[in-house]
Amino acid sequence: MPRRPSPVRPPGESTSLWHQGLSLGSKALQDTAPLKGFDAYVVGFHPARDDPSIQMEAHHYCRQVNDDFLQCVLFDGNTYEANLIGVEYIVSERFHDTLPEAERRYWHPHNYEVLGGSLVAPGLPEPAERALMAMLMNSYGKTWHTWHTGRLDTGPGDALPLGEPMLMWSFNRDGQCDPALEQHRNQAMDVDRTRKRDARSGLLDRAHPQEGVELLDEAFPDGTPIPGVVDRRTGR
Template sequence: MNVTIPSRPAPRRPAGEDKSGWLAVLEQGANVLQQTGPMSGFDVYVVGLHCAKDHPDMQMEAHHYCRVVNDDLLQCVLFDGNTAHANLIGIEYIVSERMFDTLPEAEREYWHPHNYEILSGQLAAPGLPAVAEKALMKQLMNSYGKTWHTWHTGRHDNRPGDALPMGEAMLMWSFNRDGEADEALHLNRDEAMRLDTMAKRDHRHDLVELAHPQHGVDDMRDQFTGTTPVEGVVNA
C-alpha cells in the first residue's frame, strides 16, 4: 500500500549560492553508496516538538529519521522538515528504561523522558498505519532521549531562525504537561501534516498502564505557567 506523507518544507533557506554543475557528478557517485553507507537503515520516521532545556521559549518542530540498533538503542538524525531540502539540525539518541538505569547519576541530567510525548499524542509517525504507529509508541514507552540541536532554523509559523548554524550546540528537552508547547506551533504542525493529536491520545490511552515514573518530568515544570498534568506522566 502506497502512503503519501504530507510534505513539510524547511522553515529557513540556508545562506549560500545555489548548487553548481560540479555537484551533479558528486551526487551520481553518492547514489552508489546509499545502500551500504551509514545512512542505510535510518527509516523510522517520527515528528515531534522540542524545546531547549532551561530556555522554554525556544521551541521548534523536529523530524527524526532513526535507525533501530537494538531493543535498547535508537540513533536519530534530526531535520527541520521532511523534503529533500530539509536542514540537518541535530541528533538524538534514544535508550530504553533498562539502559537509562545503567547510566551514572550525573549523565542522567542530559536525558529527557518520553512518556508525555507518547501519551499526549504529540509524537507522531506520519505514514504508518495506526496499528503500527501504536506498536512503535508502545516500544518507546518509558524511554529517554539525549538530544543536541546544532542549528536553530526557526519555526514554520513565520518565525525564522538562523541562516547558518550559530553558537554552541543546545541540549533539548521534552514537554511534559499540556500547555508547555506553544499552541500555535502545535496547531501549525498538525494542520500542515494532517495530524490529529487528540485522536492519537485517545488511541494510546491504554498505554498509560505501562507508564513508569520518569526522571526529568519536573526539570522545567516551574519555567511554564498554566499547565496541566497528563495521566501516566509522573516524575521519578
C-alpha cells in the same frame, strides 16, 4: 504524506557543474551504508532545556540498533531541502537507569510525548503507530540541536548553524508547548491529537514514573499534568 518544508534556505551559490559531477560520481562509486536503516520517521517538538521558550518542530529519522537503543538524525522538515539540525539518541529505561547520576541530567523522558499524543509517525497505520509508541514508553532521549532554523508558523531563524549546540528537552505537561507551533503542525499533517490520546490510552498501564518530568514546571507554571506522566523523584 503532507510535506513540511524547511523554514530556512541556507545562503550560497547555486550548485555548480563540478558539484553536480561529484555527486553523480559519489552515487556511482561510493557506499552509503551508515545511512541505511534510518527509516523510522516520527515528528514531535523540542524545547531547549535551558531556555524552553526556544521550541522547534523536529522530524526524526531513526534506526533501531537493538531493543534498548535507537539513533536518530533530526531535520527541520521532511522534503529534499530539509536542513539537518541535530541528533537524538534514545535508550530504554533499563539502560537509562545504569547511567551515572551526573549523566542522567542530559536525558529527557518520553511518556508525555507518547501518551499526550504529540509525537506522531506520519504515514503509519494506527496499529503500527501504536506498536512503535509502545516501544518508546518509559524510554529517554539525549538530544542536541546544532542549528535553530526557526519555525514554519513564525518564520526563519538562523541562516547557518551558529553558536554552541543546545541540549533539548521534552514537554511533559499540557500547555507547555506553544499552541501555535503545535496547531500549525497538526493542521498541516492532519493530526488529531485527541484521537491519538484515545488510541494510546491502552498504554497507560505500562507507564512508569520518569526522571526529568518536572524540569520545565517553573518555566511553565500553568502546565497541566496528564495521567501516566509522573516525576520519579517527587511523585507529581
